[in-house]
Amino acid sequence: MSQHLHTCKPGFESILARELPLHGEQATRQGPGWVLAEAQDSTDAELGTDPGFCFADASVLDARLVEVGSANQTAEALCQAVWQGFQGQGVAEPWRLRLLADDEELNGRLRVARTEFRKRLRRKMGRVASLADEELMDRCDLWQGLYARLVGYGELLAGNRVREWGQRRMKDHPGAPSRSFLKVEEAYGILGREPGPRESVVDLGAAPGGWSFSAAEKGATVQAIDNGPLKGGAAGHPGIRHLREDAFRYRPAGKGADWLFCDMIESPYRVLDEILLPWLDGGWCRHFVVNLKVGKMDPIPLLGHLWGEGERSLRSRCRVLRIRQLFHDREEITCVGESH
Ligand SMILES: C[S@@+](CC[C@H](N)C(=O)[O-])C[C@H]1O[C@@H](n2cnc3c(N)ncnc32)[C@H](O)[C@@H]1O
Known part of the structure; x- marks a missing residue:
């Protein structure tokens, strides 16, 4: 079994949790804008198919819960998570780094850990660190990098492979008569x-x-x-x-x-x-x-x-x-x- 971390619009977590069994997954936990679920392991071929989630806008396909304590431990866990994602692979292109927290207080903790994490990553994996990009926005259905979310004191949800389901903000047109x-x-x-x-x-x-x-x-x-x-x-x-x-x-x-x-x-x-x-x-x-x-x-x-x-x-x-x-x-x- 693997764990998927699905993200959704805030307020739709319970609906998404109830939708997941339609696609063979069972929700195990939820928080603001996310639902964690147990899923069957997917083959590489299956990763290319669309299981048809409606209320999810992205899914971390290899989510894992990591226990962290201090900011230093969080920084170390983030370095480990990067290493796990790229082990054995040469990294030549910019890669996505998404660091999030469930609320303002956790965000404060994450800010401290982020600085320490970037410092340690530069020290341990200089080239990989220089290619990390928190702003990378180009459309991409499946990306590899690091998605990490502080979901509680001492709890980090992390994963390296993310499927985006295609929702995106569009540009308005001055002639369009309605939103x-x-x-x-x-x-x-x-x-x-x-x-x-x-x-x-x-x-x-x-x-x-x-x-x-x-x-x-x-x-x-x-x-x-x-x-x-x-x-x-x-x-x-x-x-x-x-x-x-x-x-x-x-x-x-x-x-x-x-x-x-x-x-x-x-x-x-x-x-x-x-x-x-x-x-x-x-x-x-x-x-x-x-x-x-x-x-x-x-x-x-x-x-x-x-x-x-x-x-x-x-x-x-x-x-x-x-x-x-x-x-x-x-x-x-x-x-x-x-x-x-
Ligand atoms: C949400 S608006 C559509 C907005 C439109 N898609 C746009 O981009 O501007 C819904 C429209 O459906 C129309 N409508 C509702 N029932 C209808 C019916 N039975 N036959 C034709 N139009 C209907 C309403 O008059 C209303 O203009």
């Missing part, structure tokens, strides 16, 4: 694809038009379905046709659309049963980005349906499926995928 624009832009990164020229998009519940604007700016042709008005850069955009219709009744003409977008404040089960599943079963879209508002319900049984084998299974209907709580999601989750 929702950021969600769809982030969702493209999770799917690894975005709408482009000669592609068609149906955007259900489109107003004021952030998602429609995003797709139209990338050259796609958009049908924006909403009784409300489009605003900002979406109003009168040449790539957007606004139809004042009911999204639940709307059906695409001809062979359907390349993309289905849906972002309505509605019951997730209604969106699933009356929109996403019929669209996939009808072959009316190839790709989809569907945001589900889970604030008023328990998202875990819903995730169970989506990943399960039953009638509401999304997994069985999709070639690619990712369901994530995005950086720009609040009490929401976003499903992205590609049909068979």
Whole structure:
């Protein structure tokens, strides 16, 4: 067995702990913004696959709890943890160093230990120390370095291999009529694809038009379905046709659309049963980005349906499926995928 340390948005630790058994893991402990879990050991091939965490934004795959006492012991434990991560490997590139603490008081202790740790690391592993980078931010799905978190007096959680699940802060666009624009832009990164020229998009519940604007700016042709008005850069955009219709009744003409977008404040089960599943079963879209508002319900049984084998299974209907709580999601989750 190995231990995984998953990180999440603050406030979602208990939900993440309850999600983990869907992916074969058992939570053993949690703290602010993290959940520790027991997991089966993964092979290198499995490390490349995505088990489908929704509420986790990163996972330390080789987490271990180290007992530390004084600042000096903490510094020594951090040096050991670096050595364990790189043993037998030449280090030629800058590597990520993430040192965190659970609260202000622990942060004070960590500050003292950090200075001593950097000093000792320079002494013991000069070259490795010179390549440590606490600011390294470039996108990377799997990185090797040191992730260490002081979680209590005398307790350090450390690991060397971290999988990032793709959530990230996006840049706003001055023409975008809503902050929702950021969600769809982030969702493209999770799917690894975005709408482009000669592609068609149906955007259900489109107003004021952030998602429609995003797709139209990338050259796609958009049908924006909403009784409300489009605003900002979406109003009168040449790539957007606004139809004042009911999204639940709307059906695409001809062979359907390349993309289905849906972002309505509605019951997730209604969106699933009356929109996403019929669209996939009808072959009316190839790709989809569907945001589900889970604030008023328990998202875990819903995730169970989506990943399960039953009638509401999304997994069985999709070639690619990712369901994530995005950086720009609040009490929401976003499903992205590609049909068979
Ligand atoms: C959260 S907003 C969508 C924001 C949009 N994605 C954006 O980027 O600006 C939800 C929209 O769904 C629309 N809506 C709700 N129920 C609808 C229905 N049955 N048919 C069409 N639109 C609907 C609302 O009018 C509202 O404009």
